[in-house]
Amino acid sequence: MGVTLESDTESNMNEGQTLAKEPLSTLSAVPSPTLLASSPGLPPNPPDSTSEQGSKTKSVLRDLRKVSTQRIHRSERIFQGTLLVGGLFVLALFATVLGVSLVEAWPSITKFGWSFLWTSTWNPHRHIFGAWTYIVGTFWVTGIALLFAIPIAILSSLFLSDYSPKWLVGAVSTLMEMLAGIPSIVFGAFGIIFMVPLLRDQVEPFLANTLGRHWDFFNGDAMGYGILAAGLVVGIMVIPLVATVTRDSLVMVPRETVEASYALGSTKAEMVFFVKLPAVVPGIIGSVILGFGRAIGETMAVLLLIGNQASIPTSIQDVGYTISSLLANTFTYAVIDPLYSAAEIELGLILLVISLVVNTLGRELLMKLMGGRLAGSVGGG
Amino acid sequence: MAENVLPEKGLSLYRKVRNALLGALTAVAFVLAVTPLLAIIYVAYDRGKAALSLSFLTTLPGGFPVGIEGGIANGIVGSLILIVIASLLSVPVGVWAGLYLWDQSHTPLAKATRLLSDLLLGVPSVIWGVVGFYVFSTNTGYGFHWGFSGLAAGLTLGFIMIPIVTRVTEQALRDVPRSYIEGALALGASRFQVVRGLAIPAAITGIGTGILLGVLNVLGQTAPLIFTNYYNTGIPKNLVGSNGSVGDLAMQIFIYIHEPSKGLHVKAMAAALVLTLIVLLLDMGIRLLAWGSRKYAQRMG
Numbered sequence: 001m002g003v004t005l006e007s008d009t010e011s012n013m014n015e016g017q018t019l020a021k022e023p024l025s026t027l028s029a030v031p032s033p034t035l036l037a038s039s040p041g042l043p044p045n046p047p048d049s050t051s052e053q054g055s056k057t058k059s060v061l062r063d064l065r066k067v068s069t070q071r072i073h074r075s076e077r078i079f080q081g082t083l084l085v086g087g088l089f090v091l092a093l094f095a096t097v098l099g100v101s102l103v104e105a106w107p108s109i110t111k112f113g114w115s116f117l118w119t120s121t122w123n124p125h126r127h128i129f130g131a132w133t134y135i136v137g138t139f140w141v142t143g144i145a146l147l148f149a150i151p152i153a154i155l156s157s158l159f160l161s162d163y164s165p166k167w168l169v170g171a172v173s174t175l176m177e178m179l180a181g182i183p184s185i186v187f188g189a190f191g192i193i194f195m196v197p198l199l200r201d202q203v204e205p206f207l208a209n210t211l212g213r214h215w216d217f218f219n220g221d222a223m224g225y226g227i228l229a230a231g232l233v234v235g236i237m238v239i240p241l242v243a244t245v246t247r248d249s250l251v252m253v254p255r256e257t258v259e260a261s262y263a264l265g266s267t268k269a270e271m272v273f274f275v276k277l278p279a280v281v282p283g284i285i286g287s288v289i290l291g292f293g294r295a296i297g298e299t300m301a302v303l304l305l306i307g308n309q310a311s312i313p314t315s316i317q318d319v320g321y322t323i324s325s326l327l328a329n330t331f332t333y334a335v336i337d338p339l340y341s342a343a344e345i346e347l348g349l350i351l352l353v354i355s356l357v358v359n360t361l362g363r364e365l366l367m368k369l370m371g372g373r374l375a376g377s378v379g380g381g
Numbered sequence: 382m383a384e385n386v387l388p389e390k391g392l393s394l395y396r397k398v399r400n401a402l403l404g405a406l407t408a409v410a411f412v413l414a415v416t417p418l419l420a421i422i423y424v425a426y427d428r429g430k431a432a433l434s435l436s437f438l439t440t441l442p443g444g445f446p447v448g449i450e451g452g453i454a455n456g457i458v459g460s461l462i463l464i465v466i467a468s469l470l471s472v473p474v475g476v477w478a479g480l481y482l483w484d485q486s487h488t489p490l491a492k493a494t495r496l497l498s499d500l501l502l503g504v505p506s507v508i509w510g511v512v513g514f515y516v517f518s519t520n521t522g523y524g525f526h527w528g529f530s531g532l533a534a535g536l537t538l539g540f541i542m543i544p545i546v547t548r549v550t551e552q553a554l555r556d557v558p559r560s561y562i563e564g565a566l567a568l569g570a571s572r573f574q575v576v577r578g579l580a581i582p583a584a585i586t587g588i589g590t591g592i593l594l595g596v597l598n599v600l601g602q603t604a605p606l607i608f609t610n611y612y613n614t615g616i617p618k619n620l621v622g623s624n625g626s627v628g629d630l631a632m633q634i635f636i637y638i639h640e641p642s643k644g645l646h647v648k649a650m651a652a653a654l655v656l657t658l659i660v661l662l663l664d665m666g667i668r669l670l671a672w673g674s675r676k677y678a679q680r681m682g
Contacts, residue, residue: 072571079573083484086477087494093543094497097504100512155410163407172415178664179418183601185631186653189638190421193428193650236417243414267396269403297505299604300635324507328607331511335519345511352508359503360496 101349108342116346122310124334129343131350136312137227137320138351141302144231144316145238145295150288153242154277160243161250162272173247180240188301191233196305199232200224204317220317225307227320233301238291245290249283249369250276283369289362293355299324323351422657429650437651442614448637449644453652455628458616459531460600462627466535466620467542467599472592474539475546479588480576482547483554495551501544510608513537518609530625531617534610538602542595549594553587554580586674593667600660603631612636630656 108116112129119130160169204222212219220226253276261275307319308329327348334341392400437452444450478498485491517525517533527533557580565575581588606612606629613626620627630652637649 076572079571079576080485083477083481084490085481086474086479087481087485087491089474090478090494090498090501090543090547093540094501096516097501097508097512100515101508104511104515152410152414155407156414159407159411163404164411172411174668175415176418178661179421181597181660181664182418182421182657183603183631183660185601185603185634186421186425186657189634189649189653190424192638193646194420194424236421239414240418267392267400269400270396272407273403293503297503297507299505299507300631304635304638324505324604327507327511328604331514331608335514348505348508348511351505355503355505356500359500363496363499 097352101345101352105342105346105349107339108346111339112343112346116343117350120312124337124340127339129339129346131323131347133310133312134321134323134326134347135350137306138296138322138324140227140313140320141230141234141298141306141322142292142295144227145234145298146288146292148232148235149238149242149291149295153239153287153291154246154284156239157243157247157250158272158277160247162268162276173244176240177244180237180244184237184298185300187233187237188304191229191301191305195229195233196224198224199226199229204228207317217315218317220315222317223307223319225305226316226318227306227313228316230302230306230320230322233305234295234298237298237301238295241294242287242291245287245366246280246284249280249287252283252369253279282365286362286365286369289358289365293358293362296358297324297351297355299328303328323347422654425650425654425657429647429652429654432647432651433654438655441616442633442648446640446642446645447614448633448648449642453628453630453633453648453655455614455616456630456633456652457655459613459627459629460631462531462620463535463538463606463610463629464596464600466532467538468592468596470536470539471542471546471595475543475591475595476550476588478543478547479550479554479591480580482551483580484572484576486551498544498547502548506541506602506604507608509537509541509602510605513540513605514608527621528623528625529609529611530622531610531620531627532625534606534627534629535620537605537609538599541599541602541605545595545598546588546591549591550584550588553584553591556587557583586670590667590670593663593670597660597663597667600663601631601656603629603635606632630659 108129112119116129116131117135118132119128120132121128121130122133123129160172164172200222201224204220204224207218208220208222211217257275257279258271261271266275302322303325306322306325308321308325309319310321310326311319313320327344331341331344334344438457439454440452441454442448442451478494482491482495482498486495513533513536515522515524517527517536518529520526520528525533561579561583562575565579566572570578610626610629610632612632613628615628617625617627619625634649634652634656637645637652640646
């Protein structure tokens with residue numbers, strides 16, 4: 001019993017190193033002299049005892065050793081159990097997050113049912129709540145952010161992997177990773193101080209005068225605040241994440257593939273765009289999914305820039321509202337009214353479910369590609 | 382590299398132009414990607430430099446509207462308090478869970494734990510705020526009923542840190558050569574002896590990196606604080622109850638930038654610069670730590 005248990009746990013510990021597994025499990029199944037000697041109250045080593053003592057003492061010693069082996073196994077099991085508690089903490093934390101959101105959102109879930117998702121009324125005084133406005137706003141901001149960030153991030157990671165001089169690569173990729181850690185409130189403040197005046201005075205009038213003449217989608221009052229400002233700033237925040245993950249998968253394109261395409265006579269750009277880029281499509285998809293997960297939960301920068309008006313945007317210059325910015329803005333007023341707060345938390349639950357699904361997808365995809373190491377960074381705020 | 386010498390001679394004009402254009406496109410994209418990130422630091426410096434001085438870091442805010450005079454001492458002290466509380470919760474729990482994931486990595490329960498821990502990394506910060514509010518701050522129902530307080534906010538930030546520390550600890554432990562662990566086990570060391578005497582000392586720089594990474598991630602968190610702490614213009618005497626709120630750098634920036642006063646905007650940008658510099662210095666510290674341990678490992682063979 002003890003031996004099988006021991007070898008079981010050994011194979012558990014042997015992370016992907018099957019080579020060493022066999023000799024190790026047989027070795028450690030036998031309690032070794034050093035350990036026995038170091039533990040108090042254990043018999044002396046077998047060679048000494050056989051030379052000095054008779055057969056009766058030998059059998060007593062064998063019994064003693066058996067007991068001590070059992071004791072060792074028990075202490076090992078206790079230690080494993082202790083470690084397990086640490087893992088249970090994480091499980092409990094996850095259960096808390098999901099449980100608190102579910103329980104607190106329950107009044108709203110039972111009252112409104114599925115129609116909560118596509119109702120666009122949000123009236124706390126008459127107790128009618130619907131998520132549609134905020135879901136649309138969230139996806140507008142995320143969409144603008146990704147449309148802005150993905151091409152730039154992918155192209156710049158191509159630049160870093162193939163075009164840039166060597167000395168630039170290390171410096172810039174380090175810089176990018178460092179800048180990815182700048183808190184989102186700083187991005188938000190930057191947006192208010194710099195992006196909003198820029199959009200209001202330059203970009204939005206320009207858009208209205210050119211594209212806006214043909215499509216209403218680009219028209220509107222140039223306010224600076226709105227989904228465009230929020231989307232662009234979130235896009236800036238997402239660029240380092242997408243670029244870093246894409247570059248990590250670009251590095252893994254085999255040298256042979258590159259050389260084969262040169263041997264077939266392709267130019268550098270043809271190699272980069274028609275051979276390398278298609279080879280890393282799964283990595284790019286993974287990085288885009290991670291970027292989506294990061295952008296959709298973004299709170300502070302969006303809260304400061306989107307204008308916080310509960311209306312469905314019809315133009316790129318419109319203001320709007322996202323789930324996360326609504327929660328951060330009004331939750332402290334909502335807690336007075338149980339149904340109001342429940343509706344807000346149900347919105348949060350929608351956001352939570354979307355980001356859990358998205359992160360699971362991205363994780364699985366990138367885990368397959370990167371072999372265990374979790375790619376990308378964590379954060380938000 | 383060999384790529385620099387290309388047989389450009391016999392190419393058609395179309396291919397030559399396309400080659401040059403696509404190359405230029407990547408360069409333009411690169412400039413577009415890096416410029417805004419650098420612009421953030423420059424704008425923060427440019428708009429905030431009027432308020433920057435040593436006394437900005439060491440005085441409490443004053444005047445009317447509050448903050449127009451004085452500095453950000455409350456924010457710096459409050460952020461420190463929050464980080465200490467968050468670390469006190471998340472470092473033991475995170476390292477513990479990381480040890481579990483490393484030690485029993487192939488059991489189904491450990492796989493599930495790893496997945497859920499990774500998923501916790503992706504939980505939006507507003508959700509953490511809501512959870513923290515209902516666990517620590519609310520005055521009705523279940524929970525600790527601590528009100529808006531530094532302890533509630535610190536522990537909420539600790540929640541955010543736990544999965545980060547867990548994941549990095551596990552990774553650091555996995556980077557310890559298996560032969561060390563197997564050698565110790567073959568000599569008859571118990572699992573506890575291996576963990577205490579070998580695995581943790583060998584992975585200690587990695588674990589330290591993980592803790593710093595966690596601190597880096599919660600340092601700029603603002604959304605959870607809106608739900609659990611809000612803000613304090615002074616330094617509180619206690620961390621629980623109605624007067625237990627602490628100041629916080631990120632919250633301070635948020636509140637100042639939300640005011641219409643130009644003077645507060647200057648203060649906000651100066652505070653943003655300070656926060657960014659702290660974050661970048663921490664990041665640099667992490668990199669130095671990782672680099673140093675790599676060098677050390679190389680020298681030891």
